[in-house]
Amino acid sequence: xxxxxxxxxxxxxxxxxxxxxxxxxxxxAFQYFMWYRQYSRKGPxxxxxxxxxxxxxxxxxxxxxxxxxxxISLFIRDSQPSDSATYLCAMRGNTxxxxxFGTGTSLTVIP
Amino acid sequence: DTEVTQTPKHLVMGMTNKKSLKCEQHMGHRAMxxxxxxxxxxxxxxxxxxxxxxxINESVPSRFSPECPNSSLLNLHLHALQPEDSALxxxxxxxxxxxxxxxxxxxxxxxxVL
Numbered sequence: 001x002x003x004x005x006x007x008x009x010x011x012x013x014x015x016x017x018x019x020x021x022x023x024x025x026x027x028x029a030f031q032y033f034m035w036y037r038q039y040s041r042k043g044p045x046x047x048x049x050x051x052x053x054x055x056x057x058x059x060x061x062x063x064x065x066x067x068x069x070x071x072i073s074l075f076i077r078d079s080q081p082s083d084s085a086t087y088l089c090a091m092r093g094n095t096x097x098x099x100x101f102g103t104g105t106s107l108t109v110i111p
Numbered sequence: 112d113t114e115v116t117q118t119p120k121h122l123v124m125g126m127t128n129k130k131s132l133k134c135e136q137h138m139g140h141r142a143m144x145x146x147x148x149x150x151x152x153x154x155x156x157x158x159x160x161x162x163x164x165x166x167i168n169e170s171v172p173s174r175f176s177p178e179c180p181n182s183s184l185l186n187l188h189l190h191a192l193q194p195e196d197s198a199l200x201x202x203x204x205x206x207x208x209x210x211x212x213x214x215x216x217x218x219x220x221x222x223x224v225l
Contacts, residue, residue: 008151034213043117043201043216044154088153090214098167099144099214101153 003027006089006102015111019076023089023102026070030091030100033065035074038086038104047087048074079109114138115217117202123223126192132220134185134202141207143185144214145177148199154216160185161207192224 006023013019021035032051036044048063050056050072056063062075072091076083089102115136124130134143142161146154159167160179174196176188185202199221203214 032213036216041199041221043199043218046213046215049213086151098156098159103153104151106151 003100004089004091004102007105008103010106010108012108012110013079015079015081015109017079017109019079019083019107019109021074021076021087021089021105021107023072023091024070025072025091025100027093027100028067028070029093031094032092033063033072034090034099035061035063036088036090037083038088040085044088081109081111084108115202115204115215117200117217117220119220120218121221121223123225124189124192125225126194128192129188129190131189132187132200132202132222134187134217135183136204136215136217137183138204138215139182139206140204140215141182142205143179144203144205145175145185145187146201146203146216148201148219154201158187189222192222194224197223 004025034049035047037047038044050063050065053065053067060077064073086104086106088104090099092099118133144159145157148154156169157171158177163179174191178186199219201219202217205214
């Protein structure tokens with residue numbers, strides 16, 4: 001079983017839709033949870049990060065962590081064509097330097 | 112400033128060449144990472160430096176040789192690479208062990224091995 005599971009998509013939505021991206025994980029020691037956006041042929045860009053459980057909102061983006069279910073989500077409201085990218089979840093525990101990535105979900109927002 | 116810079120942006124090399132990739136950050140981060148990313152795949156961890164010491168080497172072939180000259184710089188020396196080594200090489204940094212929250216990535220170096 002992989003440490004982090006993420007549906008690779010592709011996911012295609014109309015402009016203005018609410019997008020829900022998800023990851024599940026198996027290691028209960030994970031404490032830090034991140035979402036990265038990666039445009040084609042570019043490096044990943046940090047979008048959101050949360051520590052432990054709860055919600056975090058930043059503009060059109062909301063990150064949710066449910067540690068009891070080992071499930072994290074990223075919601076994008078009022079999606080725009082510029083949101084078209086691959087979204088990677090990543091996570092790690094309290095010790096060590098190793099981060100674990102999901103496979104990434106490819107999102108296309110159609111104008 | 113949350114910037115990690117990488118040079119060069121693109122690199123084409125033959126299998127007998129020796130080249131180096133460079134990474135720099137000025138955020139005071141004490142952990143730095145090299146990742147390799149193939150198309151449509153997540154980044155794969157290669158090396159981790161923590162406080163300028165190699166702490167993780169994910170069984171990377173010896174034709175890749177990392178170096179951390181100081182806390183702001185990270186190099187990846189390349190020698191006798193194979194065409195299958197062609198990929199996007201990403202550098203990242205984070206605050207450091209014991210207080211590491213997240214990683215910040217550079218834009219990557221796109222390497223093509225002929």
